[in-house]
Amino acid sequence: MGALRQGGGAAVNAAEWIASRLPELLEEHGVVGAQLAVLADGEIIDAAAGVLDAGTRAPVTTESLFQIASITKVWTATLVQELVNEGRLDLDAPVRDVLPGFRPVITPRQLLTHTSGLDGDLFHDTGSGDDAVEKFVARLADAAQIAPPGELWSYCNSGFTVLGRIVEVLRGKPFNAVLEERLAAPLRLTVATTYAERTASHAVGHEDGRPVTDPGPESDWPAGSALAMSARDLLAFARMHLATPTFAVMREPQVLLPDFGNRASWGLGWELPDYSGGPVIGHHGANRGLASFLRVAPERGIAVALLTNGGAAREVFDHVIENVFSELAGVRRPEPPTPPDAPEPVNERFLGSYRCAGHEVVVTQADHGRVRVDLDGEEREFVALRDDAVIALERPHTVLVLMGDLVHFGRAAARIWEPPGGET
Template sequence: MIDLDELVEEHGVVGAQLAVLTDGEIADFAAGVLNADTRAPVTTESLFQIASITKVWTATLVQELANEGRLDLDRPVCDVLPGFRPVITPRQLLTHTSGIDGDLFHDTGSGDDAVEKFVARLADARQIAPPGELWSYCNSGFTVLGRIVEVLRGKPFNIVLKERLAAPLGLTVATTYAEGEALHAAVGHVDGQPVTDPGPESDWPAGSALAMSARDLLAFARMHLATPAFAVMREPQVSLPDFGNRASWGLGWDLPDYSGGVVIGHHGANRGLASFLRIAPDRGIAVALLTNGGAAREAFDDVIENVFSALAGVRRPEPARPPAAPEAVDERFLGTYRCAGHEVVVTPADHGRVQVNLDDDVREFVALRSDALIAVDEPHTVLVLKSDLLHFGRAAARI
């Protein structure tokens, strides 16, 4: 088992929890501090925001409605939300294939009507791609799913989440920032300094505020593995663009292409916070790592290599790397691409390379394939061109 104190120190992580599920039992560990100013220590009972891992909780609430026959995943969303204009289905929202602009964040407060107000502002959301055509990670879509849950259950989303998931499992969760502060949730850190701007709570279902311990996150994962009605959520629904790892997506779950067995999971990031979950369903093995600052991705890589892969007997795919002698980049990549919250500018560089400015992060890329670019330096980010869309996890349209 990995030494969490050493892991935190090695990667400059401010505070962390690690939980491991084996043989139906959960072991958990804590290290570091919740807040660099107060120096309050992280314990195994501390709460961390799980950010976009919340989407799996939202997907579970949606799947419950489908299992009960109260929601058809393949009927238009407007059947449940009259006035919602994009002609898309709950399945497309669950699989990030709705085509609507993905990173629309509207602050509509934190009251019981926050999600309703948020979704009302999405009624005329722009379509980046036709529904069902392309996977493009979409935060906004999960807020729409949260509103579907509210309408069909007749209660605010955060209340439904507590009543139908947290309470039956005996889990302690915070669904608002105020609750998190009262329950001593970890504070995010940027460059080692506490972050005091958490962002809007109005996109609860997509991952703005839900906080819990790593142990409780794995209790939720264990419930998933023990509930046959949720197994359908782990079935591949759509292939991701070819970023070099042949991944696919289920109903809310990320399905990375590990060798040696099926693996599912999700990760999340709010400002100064990062969360990671990986599960090998056939082996009953799972790990959760929750952090509040520092080189969290590198710490997670260590957990995957030294804990999860060893226990589950699986191996994650090797990441794509730049070719030794790449072809010159085709001129059709050049241009400016935009989607909600993101801009990508591709311009010529020396020696057949291009310069890519992605949200003011400027790096050099070479050709990976005829339809893809890869960053020269680590991390070797891959960009895929599909028609006039440049894909980096989100699809941005050429302007």
């Protein structure tokens, strides 16, 4: 079965498609288990396939809970926006007005839009107690800044943990308690906010088809370490967003992303990909062996959520976007960049080593005007996309953008070494 058939109600057509196609897609792309939910005609329909754990073979159901990883950031942004709506927080006032011990001079708006300049992938294990977020943020007091505040978009996990601490201070309760009381409970959603709440109904991450037994620290809850739910409940949250006028401001573009070959911008917590046919918002997330995807067309009231626990999840998501989301919402995502047929030689200014928290990039000369890029231990050949950008020859066609002495791949990494005269 390809795209949705024509005729009939949108929800009915979507239900038929996902029920028949989801198991096939998992088989085709080696995905261990998944839930897929669609919001159409004001109704949420969902399906499940595969297993929660390759060891136990327990089946995924529509009630199973999957970690949503960085999609949690939209929940955190929503809690922040509630404080703004109540007049209790100014997005453009210094963070230190709420957190006096916090030294970087940045604002909540810059944190929400990933423009604070904070080195973004700092992960500290400060336990799982009610003071875990407070302890985590205390360790960010002297965090490095990869760029001056407000000047550069660079994805920043650490910044959302700071936002979570703002929520805690202004609400007088631990972050997880605020999330439960203000979002999950009013919407009657079943969520798990800590690893301790895991049961046999939780999906387990998988790498190379094997269960991942160590999920890592959960102390950066507001950035996406532990929150779990079903795809249906994730769309109930998205539906609430569309029905709440005071949250519409979160969907307004705040900053353009670097030019990775397809124009995109960022709102207050929301990613704003450049679809044709109407605005689209969303987010995605990844923890060890888990991947989650959310796309919403606000003007059409259409949304999809895909939650997975191992395998080529991005390939499944691509099918869902092309054959369900785009068909229902009447939108089309931009064509991803591909290597040019006859690329120019790569600008020698790319050569060198770059580093940021958690990531290292080494760019060396290769044959035929190409470069060899080692990104976190994975080495591939790249060709010139533009004078200031290179693209991987093989899929996925990762794009790196050169910005002065920074190389940008979603995170900005600073040059730490440059070969003399541009030679290796």
